[in-house]
Amino acid sequence: MILTIIQTSWRRLRNNRSELFLTFIVPIVFFSIFAVIFGSRDSSSSTPKIKIAICNESDSKLASRSVELLSEQGSLRITNDKNQDASWVLLKRDAGADLVRRGMVSAAIAFSPNKETANPKIEVLTDSFDQVSSQVLTAVVQRVVYLAQADLVAAEASSRGAAVRFTDASSANDSSVVAPASFSAPINGKEGVAAATGSSMPEILSVDLMGGQKTNPVIAMYAAGIAVMFLLFSATTASGSLLEELENSTLDRLLSSRLTMDQLLLGKWSYLTMIGVAQMILMFSWGAFVFKIDLARHWVGFTAMAVVTAGASSSFALLLASLCKSRTQLGWVSTIVILSMSALGGSMVPRYLMSETIQKAGLWTFNAWALEGFNKVFWRELSLDQIGTELAVLTASGALFIVLARIFAIRWERA
Amino acid sequence: MSVESVHKRFGDNHALRGMSFEVKVGERLALLGPNGAGKTTLIRTLCGRSRPDSGQILLFGKSIREPNVLQELGVVPQELAIYLDLTTRQNLECFGQLHGLRGKQLRDRVKWALDWIGLSDRANELVKNFSGGMKRRVNIACGVLHKPRILLLDEPTVGVDPQSRQRIFDMLDELHSIGTSIVLTTHHLDEAESRCDRIVIVDHGLVVADGTLEDLMEQTVGAKRQVFLEIEGVLVVSPPGLRWDSKRNRFVITVDNIAEELPSVLTRIQRSGGTVKDLEVHQPNLHDVFLHLTGKELRE
Structure with missing residues (x-):
């Protein structure tokens, strides 16, 4: 008897292609997708570089030498423009800070004149959204400044014909000896990293431009990530009603009335978008109530992002439905596509943790654009015109998806 | 309704091979044929859901491709083409609105339909909780709310008990009495014999016989x-x-x-x-x- 049950179950599985696919192929597909997304960090060619801007308003040699050494760091990608002689066009501190605030760079390194000492004031202007980069960068800057200082001391000593000797910081008592500064993580947004030893070692300040004043800053990011993913899942499930109507001939009846396919698709799109916006409002309201997301102050940007994200999700869901032949097929296709897009687009793990190649690939998912938009609204506190790119990309992709869905739905109109 | 030399192919399958027949005003016509004869394709073509490769279908002298002509037609598919997770009234309102009914006209037609199918007392119950026969009645009512002059029914009594069949045919007789033409496909020969004025038999995508029962017997097995x-x-x-x-x-x-x-x-x-x-x-x-x-x- 037991053998009969096993045999029958196996035969049923074997006769059901989609179930067979879900059981044996989908896990391998998922494993491969996630391995590519998160596993490629080991590749040296695709290890993410920290995107920075360099600001220099100081005319000190230490600053100039530090800039030279920074440009040699393989872990950094300097976004400044270059002069004709291949030297960097260096920004002012405020311009660098603005780039950080707008999310154009992960951090900016600013060298400013210091009235009290000959050494420049050195600041690492960070965005604690990317906590890994800001900490790594502070350490890199510290090392670079140390090396620059050493180079200058060596050059000066050489010009005087003196020998240069490096000793441990604890025994440093000579002005010609430079010891590395210790590093401490920034607290409350702004904390000096003192040059613990050596009177000539300049002070390096790590300044968190973004997260310091926020009550619960990263929650908005997670709310957006989860909201976009579930928006897609719920929209896809709801768009399955189209296939249900096809399967039970309700579509025949609907299209035999005054209703056209255009009206049917637009009606379903409007409904899915409204439900999506409602889902977003509910999730962020809960976030505001329980996790102190500052929804009230950002409601304009939130509304704009919620509408375009829900609209794009609805269009995408209808496109998937129009591509599938049955609800079963839609079920497994949407599971694969949505989870892959969510992983790639940053709904599961922040994109800055992914390799550069995967980060670029992520831009082909609208999850990435939606998350970036919400991030700009809640984290960077940018105005509506400053999230124009994200709004435009989501609106355009939404329009493209619904047009494609309409084209694929032609086959249902005229059998 | 006039069906003139309608052809329809699906790949190698020639579903309709030049089918021709007419439905007169106020007539009850039974479409009979073995499985795979082309009945469902014919019904889908008649209601404009499947475009014929050649031939034409005229409704009251106009092609069904012309705007608003299909409004004269009511369609009742073989499957339960209704929303089982809506109530009877909600289903009727939905399909009434899709046929352009609004306001008082819609309310009146919904009330009429509820009385007609005998489900006024269960108007606000979800259809999924109904028996097979009741669901069939709701399915039919959704196709006639807009007062079509001709009603197409694809096996309206499939899978229902004799009592429900009787009830459904009583409903159709009521429609017929007010002048609605009825075209139905069925596997129940007794329904075609006793409930229809004329019978069209199709096989292999062609009309193989067309006439009253007496005509057909005369033409084939004789008296x-x-x-x-x-x-x-x-x-x-x-x-x-x-x-x-x-x-x-x-x-x-x-x-x-x-x-x-x-x-x-x-x-x-x-x-x-x-x-x-x-x-x-x-x-x-x-x-x-x-x-x-x-x-x-x-x-x-």
Whole structure:
């Protein structure tokens, strides 16, 4: 008897292609997708570089030498423009800070004149959204400044014909000896990293431009990530009603009335978008109530992002439905596509943790654009015109998806 | 409705091969055919959901491709093409609105439909909780809210008990009495015989017979009766026309006129040494006509 049950179950599985696919192929597909997304960090060619801007308003040699050494760091990608002689066009501190605030760079390194000492004031202007980069960068800057200082001391000593000797910081008592500064993580947004030893070692300040004043800053990011993913899942499930109507001939009846396919698709799109916006409002309201997301102050940007994200999700869901032949097929296709897009687009793990190649690939998912938009609204506190790119990309992709869905739905109109 | 040389292919499958017939105003027409004969394709083509490769369909003199012409048509698919997770009233309102009904007109038609299908007291219950027959009635009501002049029904009584079938045909009779033309496909020959004015038999995508039941019988099996006889004893001489039917295990003879011919048949059998113990007169019916035309049982 037991053998009969096993045999029958196996035969049923074997006769059901989609179930067979879900059981044996989908896990391998998922494993491969996630391995590519998160596993490629080991590749040296695709290890993410920290995107920075360099600001220099100081005319000190230490600053100039530090800039030279920074440009040699393989872990950094300097976004400044270059002069004709291949030297960097260096920004002012405020311009660098603005780039950080707008999310154009992960951090900016600013060298400013210091009235009290000959050494420049050195600041690492960070965005604690990317906590890994800001900490790594502070350490890199510290090392670079140390090396620059050493180079200058060596050059000066050489010009005087003196020998240069490096000793441990604890025994440093000579002005010609430079010891590395210790590093401490920034607290409350702004904390000096003192040059613990050596009177000539300049002070390096790590300044968190973004997260310091926020009550619960990263929650908005997670709310957006989860909201976009579930928006897609719920929209896809709801768009399955189209296939249900096809399967039970309700579509025949609907299209035999005054209703056209255009009206049917637009009606379903409007409904899915409204439900999506409602889902977003509910999730962020809960976030505001329980996790102190500052929804009230950002409601304009939130509304704009919620509408375009829900609209794009609805269009995408209808496109998937129009591509599938049955609800079963839609079920497994949407599971694969949505989870892959969510992983790639940053709904599961922040994109800055992914390799550069995967980060670029992520831009082909609208999850990435939606998350970036919400991030700009809640984290960077940018105005509506400053999230124009994200709004435009989501609106355009939404329009493209619904047009494609309409084209694929032609086959249902005229059998 | 006029169907003129309609062809429809799906790849290598030639579903309709030049089908032609007419439905007159106020007529009840049964479309019969074995499975795969092209009935459902025909219904889908008639309601504009499938575009014919050639030929045309006219409704009250206009092509069904012209705007608003299909408004004269009501469609009841074979499947339950309704929302099971809506109430009866919500379903009726939905399909009424999609056919352009609004306000008082919609309310009146919904009320009429609820009375018509006998579900006024269950108007606010979810359809998924209904019996098969009740669901069928809601399915039909959703197709007639906009007062179509011609109603297409694809097997409206499939899978329902005899009581519900009777109820559905009573509903259709009511529609017919106010002038609605009815075209239905069915596997129940008795429905076609007793409930329809005319019968169109299709097979292999073609109309193989078209007419009233009497016409069809005249054209095919004729009006002759078969008489099955159980005879005891050995017949010395077999009366002319009497033969053995191995299927029914009886003798059979075909006669034109029972009253005139049967007594002489019985006398001849008796004279030949046989005694008739039992006899059964079989009147030709639609089943014989169908079998004669298609060579198949209706459900084959």
